[in-house]
Amino acid sequence: MTSDKGLLIVLSGPSGVGKGTVRKAIFDHPDTDFKYSISMTTRQKRAGEVDGVDYFFKSKEEFEALIEQDKFIEYAQYVGNYYGTPVDYVDQTMASGHDVFLEIEVEGAKQVREKFPEALFIFLAPPDLTQLEERLVNRGTDSPEIIRHRIDEAKRELRLMNLYDYVVINDDVDHARQRVQCIVEASHMKRARVESKLRKMLLEVNQ
């Protein structure tokens, strides 16, 4: 009943909302002691991205072979590419008692919910749609056509935010970072309290 296992933390949100930026702020912060699961993708590496740090970059054939071998907790197609969470790292890291942080889109999050209903689901939302578009354009990593696809996708994703346990608005990176850390801390406390109640109940029924 007691889980010495780590907590699985899922962060989703539309493209351009600032997931990568907030995630970096979280992992640069000294209070953070959870682990980041690096995803695999078939999308092209962007300038400045490093294989094995930002993503494991794979060909479509390699990715599909891994799907066949059941090597993903979840995977999804997003704007023409595959993205997936490798199973081994998550299993091993959680089993060793560490929290694992996933930054994934909504279809993948749904699959995680089915496999890990006890996971913590946080949606990162923009202050408004105009700022979302501005952030995508200002980032300067995608063509106007890809940006249009990502904005269409973003609208679809925003409709699903109420399926998440918490919504954090990324108005300011440091505030968003702090809110995510507080939510994780509160979830740990809640889990500990529920477990201690259940332990007490088991003691009573065993008397």
Ligand SMILES: Nc1nc2c(ncn2[C@@H]2O[C@H](COP(=O)(O)OP(=O)(O)O)[C@@H](O)[C@H]2O)c(=O)[nH]1
């Ligand atoms: N389902 C799933 N989505 C992922 C995974 N890794 C990244 N993503 C999501 O795929 C989407 C596109 O990611 P990316 O191409 O890096 O673009 P960006 O989020 O705009 O920087 C984002 O919503 C990511 O959160 C994964 O392992 N699984």
Ligand SMILES: Nc1ncnc2c1ncn2[C@@H]1O[C@H](COP(=O)(O)OP(=O)(O)O)[C@@H](O)[C@H]1O
């Ligand atoms: N709170 C914020 N305020 C203003 N700009 C932000 C904020 N958070 C992120 N950005 C900027 O928005 C752009 C998209 O952020 P990024 O982290 O790449 O988003 P995502 O990973 O969700 O696609 C980047 O240029 C980033 O610097």
